[in-house]
Amino acid sequence: MLITFKKIFTEPLLQFLVLGALLFLLVSNIQKQNDQHSLEITVDKERVALMIMNYRTQTGNLPSKQQLDAMIDNYIKEEISYREAKKMGLDKDDEIIRRRLSQKFDFIQTDLTDIPEPSAEDLKDFYEQHPALFQKEATVSFSHIYFSTDENAASVAKYRAARVLKQLQQSTLQRAPEKGDRFPLLYDYTEQSYLDIQQNFGDKPLLHELFNGPVNTWLGPVQSGYGWHLLFISRRDSATEIPFASIREEVKTKYLEAAKAAENKKAFDQLSKKYSINRAYLESK
Numbered sequence: 001m002l003i004t005f006k007k008i009f010t011e012p013l014l015q016f017l018v019l020g021a022l023l024f025l026l027v028s029n030i031q032k033q034n035d036q037h038s039l040e041i042t043v044d045k046e047r048v049a050l051m052i053m054n055y056r057t058q059t060g061n062l063p064s065k066q067q068l069d070a071m072i073d074n075y076i077k078e079e080i081s082y083r084e085a086k087k088m089g090l091d092k093d094d095e096i097i098r099r100r101l102s103q104k105f106d107f108i109q110t111d112l113t114d115i116p117e118p119s120a121e122d123l124k125d126f127y128e129q130h131p132a133l134f135q136k137e138a139t140v141s142f143s144h145i146y147f148s149t150d151e152n153a154a155s156v157a158k159y160r161a162a163r164v165l166k167q168l169q170q171s172t173l174q175r176a177p178e179k180g181d182r183f184p185l186l187y188d189y190t191e192q193s194y195l196d197i198q199q200n201f202g203d204k205p206l207l208h209e210l211f212n213g214p215v216n217t218w219l220g221p222v223q224s225g226y227g228w229h230l231l232f233i234s235r236r237d238s239a240t241e242i243p244f245a246s247i248r249e250e251v252k253t254k255y256l257e258a259a260k261a262a263e264n265k266k267a268f269d270q271l272s273k274k275y276s277i278n279r280a281y282l283e284s285k
Contacts, residue, residue, distance in 0.1 A: 139191040141235040145180035149227040161221035168218040
């Protein structure tokens with residue numbers, strides 16, 4: 001036995017084999033402990049307190065014992081599913097998980113950003129430097145007559161609209177939806193912004209015509225995402241500046257948002273310097 005030990009300590013190959021065996025046993029033991037730990041789920045007082053706080057924030061009430069038990073059961077189910085999914089490697093190369101973790105990091109980064117209280121002068125300067133943020137949008141009020149392309153070819157619908165337009169131009173009518181087809185939305189719109197109309201009618205010529213065409217007269221035919229229309233614009237108001245004094249708090253909110261965004265960008269730019277980034281560029285033809 002003494003000879004064997006002596007050989008172990010003097011033969012390099014035997015030393016390597018013994019060391020490898022010891023390392024294997026050590027790693028196996030650590031892995032076993034980790035596996036045992038991964039099969040243990042603890043719902044401690046802090047976790048339960050957080051569940052109660054979240055429930056109260058969402059509902060305004062404290063959960064009953066049955067509701068709390070159900071929340072704990074659901075947490076345990078989620079934790080088991082989460083651990084099993086990780087064992088299967090389902091978190092690898094998953095764009096949703098990747099994006100979610102990125103969003104959580106951005107949220108923490110934003111939450112840690114401390115912006116000093118702005119002075120009155122800071123707010124006034126910000127207000128003057130960003131006029132588009134603090135103005136009442138241009139709006140338009142109008143009525144329309146709709147000519148569907150579902151039941152008719154586009155050329156037929158446009159022709160029908162042109163014939164009705166000639167009739168209306170000889171009349172004093174400011175609305176006449178009955179002269180066209182049934183429209184799925186409204187026939188009359190009041191103080192609609194560019195975005196309002198874009199969401200309802202799309203980016204077709206109708207949008208441009210409403211903000212540039214003549215007022216108090218019938219015009220058209222103009223096209224939308226639905227078909228053809230005749231328009232009667234009763235009023236159009238240009239964008240107007242809102243006085244600083246009446247929106248001081250809104251200016252402050254937007255100032256802090258912009259300041260946080262600038263600080264976050266600065267912090268990210270600094271963080272990105274740690275990384276060596278290799279990116280591919282597609283050659284333009």
